[in-house]
Amino acid sequence: MARREVVGRYKGSAMGLLWSLINPLMMLVIYTFVFSVVFKAKWHAGDAAEPRSQFAILLFAGMIVQAFFAEVLNRSPQLIVANANYVKKVVFPLEVLVAVVTLAALFHTVISVGVLLLAYAVVHEGLQWTAVFLPLVFLPLAMLSMGCGWVISSLGVFARDIGQIVGVLTTVLMFLSPIFFPVSALPPSIQPWMQLNPLTFIIEQTRAVLIFGQLPDWSGLASYAFFASMAAWAGYAWFQKTRKGFADVL
Structure with missing residues (x-):
């Protein structure tokens, strides 16, 4: 089902799965130009020998984390509504749908990480051996994403406006996360509040x-x-509690 989710998204397009590579690269070029050229943003971390390329790599690492989390959340509101046949006609474990979306998001994340590693290898002539720990860094975020996905997908059945709200919240979360700046660049009084953002720790650990x-x-x-x-446990419990009313609404 996860493979069908990935392939179906690009079905009929001339570029096919290449869009999963083109989209993040286009956004990377735009954001790098805006923040490193227009706003003259500096990172003041790591190797500064090639500041613009280094800025792009740091920026891309943060974008990968935010894109994964946002994809799961943005797909969740219409998840049950779009698969109403599973609710009405078939005895089907509906909670699996959130796992399918999460796995599809992980597929795009793996592609983006591959591009990031390639860019880093070109710029720095090698890779960091600590990159092997990235799956351990992403695992907690995947659990959190699924928990949020279960809650949002169930709410999306009863309140169709939830999709619009989630779209706005994920955009706001992108600019409130340390994607375009390091946490150390913020005033000391604000830095502890930034840690309340669920993406902050994962972005920093990814970098x-x-x-x-x-x-x-x-x-x-x-x-x-x-x-x-x-x-994740709370989201799963909420989903199982509310799924009894899905058939009546759909």
């Missing part, structure tokens, strides 16, 4: 293992994984 060659913050990752698993 740490992929770009800066640092080991993950194991204690922070364990804490994040604990709360993410609790959120």
